[in-house]
Amino acid sequence: MKSLNCDHVRDVLPDLLSGRLSSVEGAAVRTHVQNCVECQVELDLATAVAAARLSIPAGLHARVVNATRTRRTAAWSGRMTLAAGIAVAVVGGSVLLAQFRTVPDVVDPIDVSVTEPIQHGAGWWSVEDAFVSGTASLRDLSEDELKKLLVELGT
Amino acid sequence: MVSEIARLTVPLATGVDDTSLLSRARSGDREATELLVSRYLRDVYEMTARVLGDRDLAQDAAQDAFVNALGALHRFRGESSFKTWLLRIALNSARSVARRRGRRREVAIDLVEDLPDQRVDEVTRIANADEAKRVEAVLARLPEKQRMAVVLRLQQNLSYAEVAAALDCSEGAARVNYHLGVKRLRELTK
Numbered sequence: 001m002k003s004l005n006c007d008h009v010r011d012v013l014p015d016l017l018s019g020r021l022s023s024v025e026g027a028a029v030r031t032h033v034q035n036c037v038e039c040q041v042e043l044d045l046a047t048a049v050a051a052a053r054l055s056i057p058a059g060l061h062a063r064v065v066n067a068t069r070t071r072r073t074a075a076w077s078g079r080m081t082l083a084a085g086i087a088v089a090v091v092g093g094s095v096l097l098a099q100f101r102t103v104p105d106v107v108d109p110i111d112v113s114v115t116e117p118i119q120h121g122a123g124w125w126s127v128e129d130a131f132v133s134g135t136a137s138l139r140d141l142s143e144d145e146l147k148k149l150l151v152e153l154g155t
Numbered sequence: 156m157v158s159e160i161a162r163l164t165v166p167l168a169t170g171v172d173d174t175s176l177l178s179r180a181r182s183g184d185r186e187a188t189e190l191l192v193s194r195y196l197r198d199v200y201e202m203t204a205r206v207l208g209d210r211d212l213a214q215d216a217a218q219d220a221f222v223n224a225l226g227a228l229h230r231f232r233g234e235s236s237f238k239t240w241l242l243r244i245a246l247n248s249a250r251s252v253a254r255r256r257g258r259r260r261e262v263a264i265d266l267v268e269d270l271p272d273q274r275v276d277e278v279t280r281i282a283n284a285d286e287a288k289r290v291e292a293v294l295a296r297l298p299e300k301q302r303m304a305v306v307l308r309l310q311q312n313l314s315y316a317e318v319a320a321a322l323d324c325s326e327g328a329a330r331v332n333y334h335l336g337v338k339r340l341r342e343l344t345k
Contacts, residue, residue, distance in 0.1 A: 010334070018312035045340055050309045052290035054201045060214050064192050064221045069185065 004032045009039050013046045173237045181228045192221055195238060198311055199245040205306050206249035208295055216252040220245040235320045239313065242321040246303070293343040300324075301336030308333050 009032050015021050016029050033039045141149065171190065179187035199220050204213035224231075224244045231240055294302055300322070307318045308329075319329040 010337070011330070014308045014312070014333075015314075017309070020312070020314075041341065042337065045337065045344065046309055048286060048290050049294070049305060049340070052287040052294075053310050054197070054204055056197050056200055057210060057214060060200065060217065061192065061196055063214070064196060064218050065189050067218050067222050068188055068192065068225050 004028055006032075006036060006039055009033065009036070010042050013039075013043055014050075016043075017046060017050050174233075177228060177231065177237060180225065188225055191225070191237075195241055196221075198238065199241060201306070201310065202242050202245040202303075203249040203252070205294070205302060206246065206299065207253055212252050212256060213249070216249040217245065219252065220248040223248065236317065238311075239317045239320045242307070242311070243323065246321065289344075293340055296343060297336050297339055300328075300332045301339060304329055304332035305336040305340070 009029050012021060012025070012029060016026055021029065033043050173191075173194075176187045176191055176194075180191055196217065200213060200217045203216035203220065204210065207213045207216060220241065224241050231237065294305065297305065303322055304318055307313045307321055308315070313321065315326050315329045315333070318333070319326040322329060322332075324332075
């Protein structure tokens with residue numbers, strides 16, 4: 001394998017420490033380091049830093065797990081509340097819609113064909129009396145009948 | 156402490172991959188959620204602690220990071236590894252905590268509490284703790300971008316591309332910040 005330069009070796013020292021290098025490249029890097037004081041110093045420094053990891057404070061694991069559970073429960077409750085609200089809105093809306101749909105689109109015409117007098121007495125006339133019950137009856141009269149009617153009315 | 160470490164090592168050894176854990180966590184599986192927390196808590200806490208330089212604030216930020224990430228799993232599209240995505244959220248949570256508290260300590264004090272490996276003998280443990288504190292002190296003196304690039308590269312074992320994704324910068328910038336950080340560390344430790 002081609003000899004390695006210092007820049008490349010220092011670039012991959014972390015990979016040597018973590019075992020990411022192939023066996024061939026790892027061997028080449030080790031050989032270079034054994035013969036290079038500067039790279040040896042850097043490898044020692046990298047090794048010291050890699051080993052100086054922090055430990056997990058006592059109780060942190062339980063604290064984090066509890067926090068994630070609480071958050072999940074709260075989120076679940078929130079989703080349930082939202083779902084319940086949506087369900088109420090959907091049901092309410094459906095009921096209202098159903099009510100609107102029971103009203104026919106075309107309203108039946110009111111039956112105005114009255115065959116019996118609604119009320120007898122002062123101010124009311126029988127609908128059979130063509131001469132006095134309304135102008136509609138006048139249309140059926142001939143001109144002579146109209147003149148006769150005017151005479152009878154004294155006009 | 157020992158019991159907690161023992162408890163944490165069990166899920167780590169299960170070998171369940173992130174993809175299936177994420178799928179289960181999305182559907183509300185508590186065990187999967189807890190496994191994800193166990194698997195990445197140290198990485199996340201380390202990220203927030205390196206930014207904030209304060210144990211208590213770092214724990215707050217780590218908790219925020221997990222709550223935010225696990226509450227937004229539907230937004231994780233798998234374009235990067237889950238770890239990278241989570242670390243980016245952790246970084247944002249730490250910065251958010253720093254803004255809320257209105258302070259960011261430049262020098263870390265007592266971030267190193269105990270060494271995780273309880274099997275080493277006492278002399279070695281003390282020596283390692285002293286070395287860890289020495290490294291801690293010099294790391295804290297680096298500018299944040301350099302410090303985070305060094306930590307992610309050397310302690311989190313991320314590639315330059317993954318460091319870039321976690322820090323939201325280009326791969327070239329990640330590489331430059333790493334090398335500037337190491338150079339500065341060498342100067343500080345002479």
